Amino acid sequence: MEDLVIGQNVLTQENKVEQASKTLKVSNVVFKGGKVTYQAGKKIVLSEFRAKGGSRVVLRIVPCANASTKAETLLNARSADIGINHLQLYPNPTKSSFVIALPLKPNAQKANSQLVEVYSLLGTTVLKKNVKPGEKIAIDLTNKPKGIYLVKYVTNGEVIIKKVIHQ
Structure with missing residues (x-):
């Protein structure tokens, strides 16, 4: 198919x-x-x-x-599911850089560890960073190949993945 x-x-x-x-x-x-x-x-x-x-x-x-x-x-x-659903990426698509806005929720604040990773579909890591609830992270893709990048957010064992398009 x-x-x-x-x-x-x-x-x-x-x-x-x-x-x-x-x-x-x-x-x-x-x-x-x-x-x-x-x-x-x-x-x-x-x-x-x-x-x-x-x-x-x-x-x-x-x-x-x-x-x-x-x-x-x-x-x-x-580990345990905590129901996070407000991870934001903007602007998307982007020509140069974008912002990852992490959720600020009461249950997210109690998270033991939170991690954000950004990588290409070929597995090239752009960013790997421990983060805090509500944090905003600017990512510059100016010198990176155009294409789809994945943003992975991990907190208390739950994994949320969103895509950003670099044009």
Whole structure:
């Protein structure tokens, strides 16, 4: 299948593999104990995707059968779910830089550790930083290749991933 849209949640003890030759659009929740592998030929679009504590998610971009390179991102969410849903990225798309605005919520303030990572779809790390609730982080992509970058926010084991497009 060229393009595939996934909205069905992955429940505890479920193990799913989904593939598309071009684009995979994912907007679901992978619950604790759920395992999923998403693979696409060109891009994986994560829109409001959530990996709950204790889940396992593998994302792969495999351009074609005879390509020698591929990108794989493995997400392991390990602890309790705290329901964060207000991570903001702006402007998006961007031509040079963007801001990551972290949520400021009472339960987020009690988080033991919070981490933000920004990386390309090929796995190149742009930023890896321990952060605080409500913090705003400016990211400069001026000298980075154009394309899709993923912003991963981890707090109390919950993983939220959003994309930003560098034009």
